[in-house]
Amino acid sequence: MSLELYLVYLATIVVLLAAPGPMTLMTLSTSVRYGHGKALFTVIGSNLAGLIVMALSATGVGALLSSQPVLFEMLKVAGAAYLIWLGVSAWRAKTNDCSCNSFAEQECEPLKLFLKTVMIGISNPKGLIFFAALFPQFLHADQPLLPQLTVLCLTFTAVDFIILNLVAMGGCRLANSLAHPTSQRRFNRACAVVFLALGGSVALA
Structure with missing residues (x-):
């Protein structure tokens, strides 16, 4: 691969990953509620999900899905349902003190954050077809x-890691302005609306 072609690829994925999406929202909401340290587990989950999807695409699964519309639709509906479930959960989430000084006291299982993010990443079959194309x-x-x-996959993962880390750091700063339960409730419901909209867009696309 020439340097010029690599730079075009790099610019493409920077624009792609900088655009708001489910992973960005998951990282931001986790950082606001639990701090940058816990949000790192969502970042790593996103990285792993990306690697899984890219590996499956490289082995021809993306091409298989594009030729099997029924299977593709089933997976798409499942992915949309999962995003909608996340939206409902965010809407019903309890409020608490989410200032940066209270992060250590917040109860949250890192493994659950990690697995939830992996599920978000692999639940949309469009990713398989996207990378295959x-x-x-x-x-x-x-x-x-x-x-x-290998170069393409590692570059994507590195850019994903950097951008989501920046999102997580921004979330921690935002948390100080959301310490009041009313403000946090509004943030949770804003996240819920976005998750529901993402789920709806996946289902209807």
């Missing part, structure tokens, strides 16, 4: 594919 644009057929795919 994206990667060939940056691969040279006359060069070994594995090293090229």
Whole structure:
């Protein structure tokens, strides 16, 4: 892969990952409620989910889904239902003191945050088809594919890690202005509306 082509790929994924989406919202809401340290588990979960989806796409699962519309629709509905469930959960979430000084006192299981984020990442079959369509644009057929795919996947993961970390740090700063239960309730419900909208858009797309 030439340097010019790599830079085009890098710019493409920076724009893609900087756009608000389920992973961004999950990281932001976790950081606001539990702090930057706990939000790192959502960041790592996003990284793992991305690697899983990219690996499946590289092995041809994305192409398989595009040729099996019934299976694709089933997976899409399941992914949409999961996002809607997250929206309902966010709407019903309890309020608490979410100032940065109280993060250590908040009860939250890191493993649950990690697994929830992985589920968000792998529940949308569009990701499989997206990578199956994206990667060939940056691969040279006359060069070994594995090293090229490794570079593409690791670059995506690194950019994802950096951007979501910035989101998590911003969430911690935002938390100080959401310490009052009323403010936190509004934030939770705003997140709920976004999750519900994302779920609806996935289901109807």
